[in-house]
Amino acid sequence: MRFLKTILFAILLIVVAGLTFYLATDYRDAAGRSGVPFAIWLIDLLLLFIHEAGHFLFGIFGRFFHFLGGTLLQILLPVVTAIVFAKGSIRSLPFTLYLCGHSMVNASVYIGDAPYKKLKLVSSGAIHDWNWIFTRLDMMEYAESIASIVNVLGIFTCIIGIVSGFIILVIDVRSSANSK
Numbered sequence: 001m002r003f004l005k006t007i008l009f010a011i012l013l014i015v016v017a018g019l020t021f022y023l024a025t026d027y028r029d030a031a032g033r034s035g036v037p038f039a040i041w042l043i044d045l046l047l048l049f050i051h052e053a054g055h056f057l058f059g060i061f062g063r064f065f066h067f068l069g070g071t072l073l074q075i076l077l078p079v080v081t082a083i084v085f086a087k088g089s090i091r092s093l094p095f096t097l098y099l100c101g102h103s104m105v106n107a108s109v110y111i112g113d114a115p116y117k118k119l120k121l122v123s124s125g126a127i128h129d130w131n132w133i134f135t136r137l138d139m140m141e142y143a144e145s146i147a148s149i150v151n152v153l154g155i156f157t158c159i160i161g162i163v164s165g166f167i168i169l170v171i172d173v174r175s176s177a178n179s180k
Contacts, residue, residue, distance in 0.1 A: 006172050013165040016098045020158040023105045050074050067129040071107045078103045097161030104154025112147030
């Protein structure tokens with residue numbers, strides 16, 4: 001049974017590595033989100049719900065935090081999830097770190113779109129959060145630079161997740177070999 005769990009873990013790590021490769025190479029170009037892998041689409045949908053909930057939760061702190069709150073919750077919730085799940089089972093760390101990184105890459109696309117407002121929003125009358133934020137802070141010229149930094153941090157977080165997964169895998173294989 002332990003062997004099967006190890007094989008399944010390795011397969012899931014390979015899938016996460018493939019998804020990370022997609023995030024690093026093709027994700028930003030698929031701004032319309034048509035043709036993305038199903039797993040990416042599903043995670044993006046989950047992140048959209050989390051993002052929208054962030055507007056509601058942080059909106060009590062005023063208009064600025066209403067607009068910032070979507071992205072804040074979208075990034076903070078996966079970070080908290082990674083911390084909580086890692087305390088329960090270190091084997092969850094690669095996958096929760098992937099979710100954190102994916103969330104950052106997803107947010108970076110939205111941040112980078114602020115000057116252009118080309119992304120389709122949840123409703124036709126919706127205000128582009130990051131366009132509003134950068135306009136109020138007079139920082140629109142930094143949108144793409146900030147988006148690039150968030151993107152790199154996201155990809156780096158995904159890679160850390162994959163590396164941690166392979167370290168866990170090696171430890172599992174060595175411990176099962178030593179127990180025989």
